Amino acid sequence: MYELINRGLIVTEQLLKWIRPDIRELSAYHVPDASGMVKLDAMENPYRLPDALLPQWQQGLLSVALNRYPDPAATALQARLINVMQVPQGQSIVLGNGSDELIQMLALAVAAEERCIMSFEPGFVMYSMIARFTGMGYVGVPLADDFTLDMEKTRAAIEQHQPAVIFIAYPNNPTGNLFDADAVEEIIRIAPGLVVVDEAYHPFALSSFMPKLNDYDQLLVMRTVSKMGLAGLRLGLLCGGQELISEINKVRLPYNINVLTQYTASFILDNAGFLEGQAEMIRADREHLLKQLAAIEGIEVFPSQANFILFRVTRGGATAVFTSLCNDGVLVKNLDKPGPLQSCLRVTVGTAEENQAFMQALENALHS
Ligand code: PMP
Numbered sequence: 001m002y003e004l005i006n007r008g009l010i011v012t013e014q015l016l017k018w019i020r021p022d023i024r025e026l027s028a029y030h031v032p033d034a035s036g037m038v039k040l041d042a043m044e045n046p047y048r049l050p051d052a053l054l055p056q057w058q059q060g061l062l063s064v065a066l067n068r069y070p071d072p073a074a075t076a077l078q079a080r081l082i083n084v085m086q087v088p089q090g091q092s093i094v095l096g097n098g099s100d101e102l103i104q105m106l107a108l109a110v111a112a113e114e115r116c117i118m119s120f121e122p123g124f125v126m127y128s129m130i131a132r133f134t135g136m137g138y139v140g141v142p143l144a145d146d147f148t149l150d151m152e153k154t155r156a157a158i159e160q161h162q163p164a165v166i167f168i169a170y171p172n173n174p175t176g177n178l179f180d181a182d183a184v185e186e187i188i189r190i191a192p193g194l195v196v197v198d199e200a201y202h203p204f205a206l207s208s209f210m211p212k213l214n215d216y217d218q219l220l221v222m223r224t225v226s227k228m229g230l231a232g233l234r235l236g237l238l239c240g241g242q243e244l245i246s247e248i249n250k251v252r253l254p255y256n257i258n259v260l261t262q263y264t265a266s267f268i269l270d271n272a273g274f275l276e277g278q279a280e281m282i283r284a285d286r287e288h289l290l291k292q293l294a295a296i297e298g299i300e301v302f303p304s305q306a307n308f309i310l311f312r313v314t315r316g317g318a319t320a321v322f323t324s325l326c327n328d329g330v331l332v333k334n335l336d337k338p339g340p341l342q343s344c345l346r347v348t349v350g351t352a353e354e355n356q357a358f359m360q361a362l363e364n365a366l367h368s
Contacts, residue, residue, distance in 0.1 A: 087210065093237045093245065107131060282349050
């Protein structure tokens with residue numbers, strides 16, 4: 001028995017030494033169990049497909065050939081995305097299994113040991129994680145205290161590190177603010193390599209670098225359908241000049257957009273009218289929630305142009321508030337750790353009822 005356990009340990013140790021030390025050091029991306037809770041932790045759109053569209057969608061589903069590989073280029077879907085997302089004429093796109101996969105493709109296409117990816121902190125964690133996965137360096141330029149771009153630090157970091165790619169989330173996650181457009185444009189101009197403006201939250205910000213694609217060869221604009229109410233489909237797009245996009249496309253795995261996603265996304269984009277209505281409701285509810293949060297003593301709320309709000313608990317601990325919210329059945333994101341997000345939580349804008357449940361639970365947490 002002991003011998004077996006010992007053997008097991010030794011075998012495991014011998015196997016694990018083949019896993020790169022920098023990978024063994026990482027923790028896997030953690031997704032908490034939200035069953036039965038008001039789920040306001042992941043910037044999902046709370047609204048489902050309108051009932052009126054369901055019969056037609058289901059009918060079309062019957063003719064999807066599950067036995068066949070998907071169209072490798074997703075040509076029909078690409079054409080619809082170019083149209084709905086207003087990709088400028090002459091620009092190309094490549095599709096990803098979520099925009100996460102596009103970040104990975106881009107990193108794979110540029111990766112070399114002495115090269116780095118640059119972004120801003122606090123920021124979206126996948127930029128640094130994927131830099132690590134692909135064996136690249138990562139430079140996170142700190143944002144100013146109010147989470148705006150610190151251009152002095154940014155210029156110096158670009159000069160010093162000469163990044164292969166700079167990711168700018170516009171609006172930024174997890175802070176929710178939209179960076180100054182002139183500052184972003186300066187970064188595009190002075191960057192030695194590629195610049196990706198990640199517009200995951202575009203439906204809630206209504207400000208875009210898409211029209212600038214024709215002005216800058218080094219600029220790429222990334223979008224996703226995730227926040228538009230289609231997170232379950234896993235579909236993102238990277239837009240840019242034809243030559244650059246066709247190089248990035250070489251590292252894409254064939255058939256990365258499955259038949260169900262291609263069919264459903266195409267169907268929805270053909271009936272896209274309802275999407276703007278949903279985004280409009282979320283924008284209005286965000287404004288309402290911002291006002292309500294700002295009126296609470298013990299809460300500092302940050303401006304948001306996204307479908308979520310970052311706030312700081314200034315009286316009592318944020319982690320205690322997070323736990324109390326969980327106990328009341330409301331799941332938000334706990335960002336409370338030493339650093340710029342100390343005492344901060346992030347809440348996604350849900351339906352009016354969900355937002356109400358959150359506000360009620362927050363009041364309970366602060367007064368218990
Ligand atoms: N970019 C940003 C800024 C994000 O916050 C997220 C998801 N939270 C993504 C990209 C990834 O989105 P997806 O993979 O769902 O398209």
